[in-house]
Amino acid sequence: MLDIAEELHRWCERGRDFAVATVVATHGSAPRPPGAALAVDADGEAIGSVSGGCVEGAVYELCQEALVSGESVLSSFGYSDEDAFAVGLTCGGVIDILVTPVRPSGAGAEEGGPGGESGAGDSTAATLDAALAAAARGETAALARVVAGPPALIGRALLVRPDGTRTGTLGGHRVLDRTAAEEAAALLDAGRTGTVEIGADGSRCGEPVVLLVESSVPPPRMIVFGAIDFAAALARVGKFLGYHVTVCDARPVFATAGRFPAADEVVVDWPHRYLDAQELDSRTVLCVLTHDAKFDVPLLERALRLPVAYVGAMGSRRTHEDRLDRLRAVGVGERELDRLRSPIGLDLGARTPEETALSIGAEIVASRRGGSGVPLTGAHTPIHHEPRSGPERLGSVA
Structure with missing residues (x-):
């Protein structure tokens, strides 16, 4: 999502509701990496890409549905050899996509000091706005979002900065927030974007939680x-x-x-x-x-x-x-x-x-x-490494 941060931050500043679809994970050959995003606003305007065109239409519709329902949804798209016109990736891979509605006029996020705790309110929209603002300014920060785990937590977001301050909450679970912040800080230190699984003991939610952590770092x-x-x-x-x-x-x-x-x-x-x-x-x-x-x-x-x-x-x-x-x-x-x-x-x-x-x-x-x-022509090497x-x-x- 942070790959289109500047435009999305402008949407937030103007109070434009939108839904953003983010690539969470890829399996096999896939055209876009985790973190790539497509966003659709309430007027139907779209920016970004999650697949280079293969499933953009279906993802566009999911974004429109999320704007109506107000609920985050995780969906997978893969290759179908039974119907050449079915929605799927012609490259043969599978991508998992998280679709999250964002209403900038919603509830605000709460700040915590280094190692501090955030409020348990529904701060996802404000947290995403803060992450987009940080990325648009070229600041260093990591955005962690729940992509698998208890349904009530899907899409919840936590923004972690290098000094340890946090914005938002993953549902008000203090232990989960603390563990997620530690994992996000480690990926941020390496300048990486990827998924992290937190076990049931670390999440204290009764089941494992998987996070997508997107690192926003200055250009190399x-x-x-x-x-x-x-x-x-x-x-x-x-x-x-x-x-x-x-x-x-x-x-x-x-x-x-x-x-x-x-x-x-x-x-x-x-x-x-x-x-x-x-x-x-x-x-x-x-x-x-x-x-x-x-x-x-x-x-x-x-x-x-x-x-x-x-x-x-x-x-x-x-x-x-x-x-x-x-x-x-x-x-x-x-x-x-x-x-x-x-x-x-x-x-x-x-x-x-x-x-x-x-x-x-x-x-x-x-x-x-x-x-x-x-040359890829005639070679047996992978296209994506x-x-x-x-x-x-x-x-x-x-």
């Missing part, structure tokens, strides 16, 4: 070193992929905002010095396009020792071999060198800056998603 960072024409094209690709893009170069005549309009920021500094001053995480990608040993070597010496998702460097194969020798000479080990993607990008036969940027972006996607980079754990995965902004 792409730092492009080297203010060249390839960097301008890569900045555009990075923005398209959802990164916060920084271009860094030590030469002020080249590192200007006018030359890199797609970048979020352009920094004039020595690359290795700039890198030393940054707080990076496991979703960060570093693209070294400086193509100059005096910049490359001190930069890569540091970059290859950081727990980032991707480190790539531009250059010919001869430049690459020379770069490896220089890095070994300053003490970079073979295990660290194995992390270096160089020459940077996939083999697309790229020539122009735009084509090269596309090849780099494709390699970044393959790296973070576990893809092989080979499970996200990698550790430094190589980007994390979810569903």
Whole structure:
């Protein structure tokens, strides 16, 4: 749901009633990941997507029904080989979808301090509004919603912030709220969206409870070193992929905002010095396009020792071999060198800056998603891969 937070938050500000359908879980091949959402307002306007078109019509109708009934509902859609026109996923997978009506003018949510408790009132609408507002502002927070368990709890929501404060309640069950907050905080710390099962003892509801936890985190960072024409094209690709893009170069005549309009920021500094001053995480990608040993070597010496998702460097194969020798000479080990993607990008036969940027972006996607980079035609590899754990995965902004 947080993937369409900005528009939904505007709907809330205008007092527009709507129902939102969110992908809770996928089984087999499915076009959209957990957290993807489709929303329908009282006038029939729709935004978002849960399936890329396969079951959108049926989900649209479920949203309209939820607006009338005021009840949350969990539904599954799968492939039907008996009727080609039946509602289902033609890709062969199954998706579970939670549909929740939201009336922004409803009861307000109560706040709790760090480790504090929330009120037991029906605060779902206000909690969802608070989550949408936080996501729209780019704040870090996790939204936990009940997707399986006692019927009275389905759709209940709890918003958890990094400082431990909570908004809303999962039905007034203090132990359940506390346990859910702990589980949500763990997923938030990893920047992940996923489902969590809380056993009957942990929920104190008499039966297990399954939560969908959606993490709202700032966009991952792409730092492009080297203010060249390839960097301008890569900045555009990075923005398209959802990164916060920084271009860094030590030469002020080249590192200007006018030359890199797609970048979020352009920094004039020595690359290795700039890198030393940054707080990076496991979703960060570093693209070294400086193509100059005096910049490359001190930069890569540091970059290859950081727990980032991707480190790539531009250059010919001869430049690459020379770069490896220089890095070994300053003490970079073979295990660290194995992390270096160089020459940077996939083999697309790229020539122009735009084509090269596309090849780099494709390699970044393959790296973070576990893809092989080979053509899907005739291949027996899965189309959708499970996200990698550790430094190589980007994390979810569903």
